[in-house]
Amino acid sequence: MAGSSTAAVWAAHHAGCYGPHSRARRHHQLRPLPLPARRGGASLASRPPPRASSSLATAVAAPAVARTASEEAVYEVVLRQAALIEEGAGRRTTRTATAPRRPTRPRWAEEDGAARDGELIGWGLLGDAYDRCGEVCAEYAKTFYLGTQLMTPERRKAVWAIYVWCRRTDELVDGPNASYITPTALDRWEKRLEDLFEGRPYDMYDAALSDTVQKFPVDIQPFKDMIEGMRLDLWKSRYMTFDELYLYCYYVAGTVALMTVPVMGLSPDSKASTEWVYNSALALGIANQLTNILRDVGEDARRGRIYLPLDELAQAGLTEEDIFRGKVTDKWRKFMKGQIQRARLFFDEAEKGVAHLDSASRWPVLASLSLYRQILDAIEANDYNNFTKRAYVGKAKKLLSLPVAYARAVVAS
Numbered sequence: 001m002a003g004s005s006t007a008a009v010w011a012a013h014h015a016g017c018y019g020p021h022s023r024a025r026r027h028h029q030l031r032p033l034p035l036p037a038r039r040g041g042a043s044l045a046s047r048p049p050p051r052a053s054s055s056l057a058t059a060v061a062a063p064a065v066a067r068t069a070s071e072e073a074v075y076e077v078v079l080r081q082a083a084l085i086e087e088g089a090g091r092r093t094t095r096t097a098t099a100p101r102r103p104t105r106p107r108w109a110e111e112d113g114a115a116r117d118g119e120l121i122g123w124g125l126l127g128d129a130y131d132r133c134g135e136v137c138a139e140y141a142k143t144f145y146l147g148t149q150l151m152t153p154e155r156r157k158a159v160w161a162i163y164v165w166c167r168r169t170d171e172l173v174d175g176p177n178a179s180y181i182t183p184t185a186l187d188r189w190e191k192r193l194e195d196l197f198e199g200r201p202y203d204m205y206d207a208a209l210s211d212t213v214q215k216f217p218v219d220i221q222p223f224k225d226m227i228e229g230m231r232l233d234l235w236k237s238r239y240m241t242f243d244e245l246y247l248y249c250y251y252v253a254g255t256v257a258l259m260t261v262p263v264m265g266l267s268p269d270s271k272a273s274t275e276w277v278y279n280s281a282l283a284l285g286i287a288n289q290l291t292n293i294l295r296d297v298g299e300d301a302r303r304g305r306i307y308l309p310l311d312e313l314a315q316a317g318l319t320e321e322d323i324f325r326g327k328v329t330d331k332w333r334k335f336m337k338g339q340i341q342r343a344r345l346f347f348d349e350a351e352k353g354v355a356h357l358d359s360a361s362r363w364p365v366l367a368s369l370s371l372y373r374q375i376l377d378a379i380e381a382n383d384y385n386n387f388t389k390r391a392y393v394g395k396a397k398k399l400l401s402l403p404v405a406y407a408r409a410v411v412a413s
Contacts, residue, residue: 084217147364257281265358280353287346326387
C-alpha cells in the first residue's frame, strides 16, 4: 500500500489530527483479529458512477468546476454524514440528504445482566474499554494521542475508539497476517462493523466504538468505505488517472475525516455550512494520503506497486520502468513538482476549515497540517529522490511545530 496507517485525514500517524488513518505505519502491529463468519454490506464502489468531469486539483482551486465521478460519489457520503449532524444541531446544508436513525442506547446495554451505568458485559467497566483504546493510541501515535488531551473526556475517548478501529482495519491487509486475508475475511469484518453499529460488539474495542456511535452522529458509510479501500489493496496496484487515485485516497484516509468531525465538533460561532466544513476535513485526508504516496514511491515500487496516476506519468514522458529503475531525472523532478503542488492545494483547502472546528480540536488538526506539509518540503530538499531517500521530519522539527500549531489554534479561536 501507499504508506498505510491509522493517522491521516485529519489524522496523521506522526501528527495529531482529525482521526487515525494515514497509511503510514505498516510496520507497527496489533494482535491478530478474531473475525466473524458472515458477509457484509454494499460499499460506495458498488454504486452507479455519476458523471465525470475535471480533476480534483482543479476543483480545489475553483470549487465551481463540475465534479468528477469519484468526487460526486464521495460528495454523496459527505451529504449523508452532514445530514446526521443537521438532525441534532439544527444547522443547514446546501443540499438535503437522508440518513437512518440509530437506537439511542446500544443493544448490549439493554440485555439481561448488563450493568446500567457504563458497565460492560463480561469486560468490567466501559471505561476500561476506552482506556485500552487510549493505550493503543499512546503507543502507536504519540503526537496524535497528545493532541487529544485538549479535548473533553467524552470526545477524547470517542476519537481513541475510532482510531483503534481504523488501525485494526488497516492491519487486516498491512499487518503480520496480511497474506492470509481474503475478500471473504473483509466481508466478515464488515458484518462485524454492522453488528457493532447495531449495539452488538464482539470485543472490548468494538464495545468502545459501539458506545461512541450511539453518542455522536457518526454514519456507518465511511467505515464501510474504508474497508472497501482494504479490498482494493488486495488486488489493485495501479491507478490510471488521478480520479481513480482520489477515490482510493478517500477510502483509506478521507473516510477518517467523515468519521471524526462529528466527534471533534463544530464551533458554535461558525457561519459555514456543515457540508463545507466536512469538505475541508476531507481535503486534509486527501492531502495527507497524497503526501504518503509521494514519500513512499520507492518503497511501494519495491513491492511492485505504483500509486501515481499513470496517464500523468506518460504525459511527463515517464514509464513504469522509470519508477522501478528509480533514477532521478529532470523529467522526474518536473513530474514531482506538479504532484507536490497538487497536495499543497489540498492542504490549503483543508486549512480554511480549521477555524470552524470546536476550539479544543484545532490544535491536533493544525499539527497534522504542519507536519505533513514539512514532508513535502523534505522531498524537495532530497532533490525529489523519493526512490532511495525517505523524506521525514526530524524529532526536533516536530517538537518545534507543536507550539507553533498551538499558537495558531489559539489565534483561530
